[in-house]
Amino acid sequence: MLALAGILAACTTVTPDCTEWVRLGSGQARSMVYRSHSLEKPNPRIKRALIVVHGQGRNADGYFRTGVAAAFLAGALDDTIVISPRFASKNGNSCKDDLSKDEVNWRCSGDSWRSGATSVNDPKLTSYDFTDELLRKLARKNLFPNLKVIVVSGHSAGGQYVSRYAMSTGVHEKLGVEVRYVVSNPSSYAYLDSSRPAATCDGFDNWPYGMQDRKGHAAGLSEEQLKKQAASRPVTFLLGELDTLPLAGFDSSCQAMAQGPNRLARGNSYAEYLNTKYGAHHKVKEVPMCGHNARCMFTADQALPILFP
Numbered sequence: 001m002l003a004l005a006g007i008l009a010a011c012t013t014v015t016p017d018c019t020e021w022v023r024l025g026s027g028q029a030r031s032m033v034y035r036s037h038s039l040e041k042p043n044p045r046i047k048r049a050l051i052v053v054h055g056q057g058r059n060a061d062g063y064f065r066t067g068v069a070a071a072f073l074a075g076a077l078d079d080t081i082v083i084s085p086r087f088a089s090k091n092g093n094s095c096k097d098d099l100s101k102d103e104v105n106w107r108c109s110g111d112s113w114r115s116g117a118t119s120v121n122d123p124k125l126t127s128y129d130f131t132d133e134l135l136r137k138l139a140r141k142n143l144f145p146n147l148k149v150i151v152v153s154g155h156s157a158g159g160q161y162v163s164r165y166a167m168s169t170g171v172h173e174k175l176g177v178e179v180r181y182v183v184s185n186p187s188s189y190a191y192l193d194s195s196r197p198a199a200t201c202d203g204f205d206n207w208p209y210g211m212q213d214r215k216g217h218a219a220g221l222s223e224e225q226l227k228k229q230a231a232s233r234p235v236t237f238l239l240g241e242l243d244t245l246p247l248a249g250f251d252s253s254c255q256a257m258a259q260g261p262n263r264l265a266r267g268n269s270y271a272e273y274l275n276t277k278y279g280a281h282h283k284v285k286e287v288p289m290c291g292h293n294a295r296c297m298f299t300a301d302q303a304l305p306i307l308f309p
Contacts, residue, residue, distance in 0.1 A: 114215030
């Protein structure tokens with residue numbers, strides 16, 4: 001019993017003991033995750049999984065702390081596996097992450113990891129392949145026989161990632177496990193047609209803002225399929241009541257400003273657009289007294305039932 005308890009105890013520190021490498025593709029390419037329970041040991045206690053995608057700072061360690069804190073507050077540490085993937089990037093300029101042997105170097109600007117771009121060192125891999133692989137690992141009944149639901153969440157740039165991933169992943173219906181998506185405070189969204197809340201400009205409808213010139217997973221799907229998936233997959237937009245200032249990497253490009261004046265307005269407009277025009281049933285939850293802060297958003301009382309259903 002003590003040995004079993006040791007295997008199942010939650011790992012909650014940002015140390016190597018709480019990390020794991022995930023192989024991607026058919027070669028040696030790999031990316032790292034922080035996780036509260038092993039992805040490779042049988043664990044019948046796990047009922048749910050929470051994936052937390054970091055923001056533009058690529059601080060998976062900080063987002064793992066936030067996910068663990070939220071799980072603790074929800075009383076869900078023991079029966080939830082919390083996973084924070086790291087989209088490490090080194091471009092010799094603004095992104096200077098140290099990369100381990102065979103670690104995937106994800107693009108950090110322009111056509112980047114947040115919109116499903118291919119990696120720098122393996123053009124066959126897209127950033128969405130990383131989460132696809134995590135979902136496939138979690139869906140293995142021999143390891144997690146009692147897993148009922150996976151929540152894929154992200155804040156800021158991570159919210160951009162999750163919003164576009166939800167509409168373009170091909171594994172959603174193939175897992176045999178329910179998957180839900182939580183999109184928190186991104187700066188922009190991928191609109192499904194030329195409609196926008198505000199005035200447009202050149203390039204306003206290009207990916208990742210719209211459907212033209214799509215990249216990665218989205219490029220392999222028709223617009224009709226993307227529209228169907230964007231409407232049918234269960235998404236909750238988690239928006240900070242005070243996220244109304246142009247701070248913390250706010251996208252002030254004309255393409256983004258066509259979607260609204262601030263993150264709160266953009267989220268509300270996009271959800272209403274999908275629900276009204278495409279028959280989606282997405283939910284919006286505004287979190288009182290939270291601005292652009294992942295810890296405030298994910299540990300709020302309003303967020304816990306959404307992150308830990």
